[in-house]
Amino acid sequence: MAFAPMGPEASFFEVLDRHRASLLATLSRGGQEPSGQGTRMASSAEVLASIENIIQEIVTSLARKEAPAFIIDNRSSWENIKFEDTVGLQMVSHCTTRKIRSDSPKSVQKFALILKILSMIYKLVQSNTYATKRDIYYTDSQLFGNQTIVDNIIDDISCMLKVPRRSLHIAVAVPSNIEGIRNLITDAKFLLIVEKDATFQRLLDDNFCNQMSPCIMVTGKGVPDLNTRLLVKKLWDLFHIPVFTLVDADPYGIEIMCIYKYGSMSMSFEAHNLTVPAIRWLGLLPSDIKRLNIPKDSLIPLTKRDQKKLDSILKRPYLTCQPFWRKEMEMMADSKMKAEIQALTSLSSDYLSRVYLPNKLKFGGWI
Numbered sequence: 001m002a003f004a005p006m007g008p009e010a011s012f013f014e015v016l017d018r019h020r021a022s023l024l025a026t027l028s029r030g031g032q033e034p035s036g037q038g039t040r041m042a043s044s045a046e047v048l049a050s051i052e053n054i055i056q057e058i059v060t061s062l063a064r065k066e067a068p069a070f071i072i073d074n075r076s077s078w079e080n081i082k083f084e085d086t087v088g089l090q091m092v093s094h095c096t097t098r099k100i101r102s103d104s105p106k107s108v109q110k111f112a113l114i115l116k117i118l119s120m121i122y123k124l125v126q127s128n129t130y131a132t133k134r135d136i137y138y139t140d141s142q143l144f145g146n147q148t149i150v151d152n153i154i155d156d157i158s159c160m161l162k163v164p165r166r167s168l169h170i171a172v173a174v175p176s177n178i179e180g181i182r183n184l185i186t187d188a189k190f191l192l193i194v195e196k197d198a199t200f201q202r203l204l205d206d207n208f209c210n211q212m213s214p215c216i217m218v219t220g221k222g223v224p225d226l227n228t229r230l231l232v233k234k235l236w237d238l239f240h241i242p243v244f245t246l247v248d249a250d251p252y253g254i255e256i257m258c259i260y261k262y263g264s265m266s267m268s269f270e271a272h273n274l275t276v277p278a279i280r281w282l283g284l285l286p287s288d289i290k291r292l293n294i295p296k297d298s299l300i301p302l303t304k305r306d307q308k309k310l311d312s313i314l315k316r317p318y319l320t321c322q323p324f325w326r327k328e329m330e331m332m333a334d335s336k337m338k339a340e341i342q343a344l345t346s347l348s349s350d351y352l353s354r355v356y357l358p359n360k361l362k363f364g365g366w367i
Contacts, residue, residue, distance in 0.1 A: 008211070008212065012361075012362055013189045013361075013362075015361075015362060015363060015364040016189050016190055016242055016361060016364075017189070018364075019242050019280075019364065020189075020240070020241060020242050023240060023242065023278055024240060026278075027240065042161075042163035042164065042167040044125050044126075044128065046163070046167075047121075047125050047161065047163055047167055047168065048122065048125055048126060050161045050162075050163065051118055051121065051122050051161070054070075054118065054160075054161075055118075058115075067101060067102050067103035068102050068111075069099045069100060069101040069102060069111070070099070070100040070111060070114055070160065071097050071098075071099055071100075071160075072097060072098055072099075072100060072156050072159060072160050073091060073095050073096075073097055073098075073159050073160070073269065074095060074096045074097060074098050075091075075155070075156070075159060075265060075266045075268070075269070076265065076266070077095075077096060078265070079095075079096065080092055080095035080096055080268075081265055081268050081317075082317075083262070083316075083317035083318050085277060085318070085321055086277060087263075087271050087272055087275055087277065088261065088262035088263040088268075088271050088274075088275035088277055088318070089262050089263040089264065089265060089268045089271055089275075089317075089318070090263070090268045090269070090271035090272070091268045091269045091271075100114060110153070113143070113144065113149065113153055114153055114156065114157065116140075116143075117136065117150070117153050117154065117157060118157060120136060120139070121157065121168050121169065121170070124168070124169035124170070125168070125169050128169075129169065130169045130170070130171045131169070131170060131171065132170070132171050133147070133150055133151055133154060133170055134147065136150055136154075136170070137150045152266075154168065154170055155266055155267065158269075158270070159269050162269075164270055164273060165226055165267075165270070166226065166227070166230070171227075181234065184234075184235075184238055184239075186214065186216065186239055186241075187214045188213075188214045188215050188216045188239070188241055189214055189215060189241065189242075190215055190216075190241055190242045190243070190244060190361065191215070191216045191217075191218065191232070191235055191236070191239075191241055191242070191243045191244070192215060192216070192217045192218070192244050192245075192246060192282070192357075193217075193218050193219070193220070193232060193243065193244065193245045193246065193257075193260055193279070194217060194218070194219040194246050195219070195220075195222065195245070195246060195247040195248060195253055195256055195257075195341070196219065196221065196222060196248075196341070197219050197221040197222075198342075199219075199246065199341050199342075199352075200217065200219040200221075202352070202353075203217065203352070203353055203357075204217075206350050206352075206353035206354070207353075208353040208357065211353065211358070212357070212358065212361065216235065216241075218231065218232060218235075220256070220260075222256065223255075223256055223259065224256065224259060224260060226267070226274070229259070229260060229274045229275075230273065230274065232260060232276055233273065233274055233275070233276055236276045236278065242278075242280065243276055243278060243279045243280070244279070244280050244281075244282035244361075244366055245257040245260060245261075245279055245280070245281055245282060246282055246283055246284070246341065246357070247281075247283075247284065247341075248284060248338070248339065248340045248341055249283075249284040249285060249286050249288070249289060249332065249338055249339045249340075250300075250302075250306060250332075250338035250339070250340070251302075251306050251307075251309035251310040251313060251329075251332075251338070252306075252309060253284075254310075254313055254325075254329065255309065255313060257279070257281060258313065258316075258318070260275075260276060260279055261275065261276060261277060261279040262275055262277065262318050263275045280366040280367065281325065281328075281366060281367050282357075282360055282361075282365070282366045283341075283356065283357075283360060283365070284339060284340075284341050284343070284344070285328050285367070286328045286329070286331045286332040286335070286339075287328055287331060288356075289335075289337070289339050289343075292344075292347065292356075294339060294343050294344070294346060294347070295346050296337075298339065298343040298346040299337040299338065299339050299343065300337065300338050300339065300340070301336060301337060301338075302332070302333075302336050302337065302338055306338060307333070307336075310329060310332065310333055311333075313329065314326065314329055314330075314333075324367040325367060328367070344356055
């Protein structure tokens with residue numbers, strides 16, 4: 001994340017100021033502020049009690065000579081997801097569940113891994129200590145198999161316990177105690193979310209923050225982790241300044257932008273804490289490719305995987321309220337081409353920081 005103290009004349013931000021006024025007017029009408037509806041932080045005592053209740057159910061099942069099982073909300077079905085434009089994707093109140101049985105060859109290993117990680121979480125919370133997901137994986141890497149298995153189980157446990165994942169004392173790269181950040185003050189005119197760390201670092205090297213200050217820049221280094229999303233949400237809740245995304249003009253860049261704005265299916269049960277529906281798409285737009293005459297040799301053909309991802313996004317419920325996004329994605333589908341942000345260097349080495357972003361911000365080139 002980067003903050004900057006000084007920059008262009010006030011008139012430069014006229015369109016941005018109008019956009020912020022529109023956002024604030026919407027908030028005052030109750031149109032976009034899901035205040036107080038988020039999943040609250042659970043106390044250590046509550047987390048411990050929830051885990052103890054689950055273990056008690058297992059003991060009770062064993063006493064009855066029944067095979068214990070975990071009942072977990074199904075986080076991988078669109079049938080369990082609803083869309084609200086003020087929040088994003090969230091789970092329905094009565095969703096279908098899946099059973100992780102201890103007597104089934106297909107699920108017994110996962111049952112055991114959930115039980116193991118539950119015990120580790122219990123010790124962390126009880127001792128008021130923290131561990132990263134990576135730490136947990138390396139306690140027994142052969143048993144867990146790979147990091148993704150650990151990550152998915154942690155999300156399952158968070159969903160099963162009905163508590164935010166940060167209450168489980170499992171930390172990630174961004175400081176884990178986002179709720180504990182106090183006394184933030186800024187006169188920033190906007191917040192820019194940059195998809196990739198390489199682009200973020202290039203903008204810093206080009207002194208972009210000083211040129212366009214006051215501003216805030218954040219990067220999740222690709223798909224954002226939980227705390228990066230919490231940080232963006234906190235900055236929006238505190239300051240209500242325009243929030244823009246700078247992502248590759250490809251299906252996976254769009255996917256990342258959608259996670260910040262509308263949330264993900266897997267974390268939909270915690271959408272109120274994580275989404276910022278006011279986010280706008282600043283670039284790179286597929287229409288920019290044609291408008292700027294970016295050379296064809298700087299473009300990349302869409303792969304079958306890209307096309308499948310693009311088709312999937314186009315079917316999502318939030319696209320019904322984003323006709324301009326849909327138009328951009330259909331343009332990409334028709335051209336069968338994608339472009340990375342770095343394609344702008346074909347115009348000039350500092351085109352992104354010197355021309356593209358300043359013009360977009362000055363003249364309202366977002367959707």
